Amino acid sequence: MTPLRLHLRHYGDPAADGLPLVLIHGLFGSASNWHAISRRLAAGRRVLVPDLRNHGQSPWDPRMDYRAMAADLTALLDAEGLPRAHLVGHSMGGKAAMWLALTAPERVGSLVVADIAPVAYASRHGTLVRTLAALPLAEIADRRDADARLAAGISSAPVRGYLLQNLVHDRRDAAVGHGWRWRVNLEALAHSLEDLLGFPESAGLQFPGPVLFLYGSRSDYVTGEGLPRIRALFPLARLRSIPNAGHWVYADQPEAFVAAVAGFLKD
Numbered sequence: 603m604t605p606l607r608l609h610l611r612h613y614g615d616p617a618a619d620g621l622p623l624v625l626i627h628g629l630f631g632s633a634s635n636w637h638a639i640s641r642r643l644a645a646g647r648r649v650l651v652p653d654l655r656n657h658g659q660s661p662w663d664p665r666m667d668y669r670a671m672a673a674d675l676t677a678l679l680d681a682e683g684l685p686r687a688h689l690v691g692h693s694m695g696g697k698a699a700m701w702l703a704l705t706a707p708e709r710v711g712s713l714v715v716a717d718i719a720p721v722a723y724a725s726r727h728g729t730l731v732r733t734l735a736a737l738p739l740a741e742i743a744d745r746r747d748a749d750a751r752l753a754a755g756i757s758s759a760p761v762r763g764y765l766l767q768n769l770v771h772d773r774r775d776a777a778v779g780h781g782w783r784w785r786v787n788l789e790a791l792a793h794s795l796e797d798l799l800g801f802p803e804s805a806g807l808q809f810p811g812p813v814l815f816l817y818g819s820r821s822d823y824v825t826g827e828g829l830p831r832i833r834a835l836f837p838l839a840r841l842r843s844i845p846n847a848g849h850w851v852y853a854d855q856p857e858a859f860v861a862a863v864a865g866f867l868k869d
Contacts, residue, residue, distance in 0.1 A: 603670060605677035608652040609633070609659035614644030621688050621711040622648035623867070624675070628693030628718075629727060629798065630765055630786055632658030635692075639852055642860045647867075650687070652678055654695065656787035666787075666794035668802055671698035672705060679709060690863060692716040692852060693823070694798055701802060703809040704835060712812045713836075714863055717821050717851050719828030720835055722800040729755060731792045734765060739782040745769065748782075764850070804835060813839040814866045818847030818854060840866075 611633045614622075623643060625636045633651040640649050653660040655674055663670070675698065679687060688711045691699030696718040703710040733755035742748050748769055749762055756762050768786045791798070813836040817824035824841070832839050842862055847854040 603665070603673055605670075605673045606655050606661045606663055607681070608654065608661075608674050608678050610653075610678065610682075611637075611640070611651040613640040613649035613651065614647050616648055618646055618648045620647060621686055622650055622682075622684060623688045623690065624678075624699075625649065625651045626675070626689065626691035626695030626699050627651075627654065627657070628691075628695050629791070630657075630730070630768060631692070631695070632767070632785075634658070634767070635853070639856060639860060642856075643863060650678070650682065654698065656790045658785060662787040662790065664790055664793070666790045667797040668698050668701040672702040675699075675702050676706060676709060685709070686711050688712045688714075688867060690714040690716065691718075693718045693849065697798075697801060700809075700835070701804075703811070703813075704804055704807040707809050707811065710809065710811060712814075712867065713809065714814045714816060714866060716859075717817045717823045717849050719815070719824050720801045720804065720831050721828045723823070725795065725799060727791075727799075728795060730761075730765065731788055731795065734768075734784065734786075735788045735792065739784075742782050807835065809836050811838065812866070812869075814862070815839055815841045816851060816859065816862055817841070817843055818849060818851040819843045819845050820847060821849045821851070823849055 627635050633653050636651045640651050643649055654671055656662050656666055686709055689699040696715040699713055700720050703713050752762050768784050770785050771781050844851050844855050844858050852859040
């Protein structure tokens with residue numbers, strides 16, 4: 603497997619003491635999701651924020667699983683000359699970060715996992731992928747029109763707003779066509795949803811370092827059912843609820859999220 607070279611945003615001081623921090627977005631996300639959080643966490647620290655494969659400005663590839671994503675992240679650390687880093691991952695990005703910590707613990711100083719557990723989930727995203735793929739890009743007048751067309755299949759306005767961050771208009775393409783395109787590889791995601799909802803076989807693996815699981819009090823992604831698996835793979839794990847937050851915990855309660863991550867890293 604050849605790792606992909608991920609698109610990367612840089613924050614903070616490249617010469618700062620201590621391990622750098624890598625922030626890893628979730629499904630349908632990109633590095634831009636972390637912009638406000640990155641600026642806050644970059645005080646006195648180097649922060650790296652990649653777009654994962656098939657997302658944002660990173661390359662597309664038919665393969666979309668946690669082994670491939672972890673390999674991409676390892677290659678990113680190598681390219682930046684970083685033997686180790688702290689990792690913060692949300693949802694799908696949290697699973698990628700967990701897999702990297704389990705399979706290459708020497709590369710991870712500590713780990714923060716935001717609103718996800720190392721377990722398999724029932725299908726939640728198939729409708730989203732199908733609805734996005736069915737959007738007639740050649741007929742869209744503007745972003746408001748796209749939102750209205752998606753509403754029939756995706757009732758939540760905040761979810762539509764999040765997904766529509768992936769709809770971009772390229773003026774160069776507009777000269778010869780409609781100009782609208784998705785910057786997320788919907789075909790690869792559709793073929794890989796089962797892998798993304800699950801978690802790789804991890805028998806015999808364990809990360810011995812410090813881990814913080816942050817989860818939203820209004821989310822159902824981290825429950826008591828996943829706790830035995832968390833304890834088995836991450837024996838030093840701590841769990842902390844963020845009040846009045848859903849699955850997008852860092853967006854719902856950014857102040858509390860930054861405080862929790864900064865406090866954990868300080869400890």
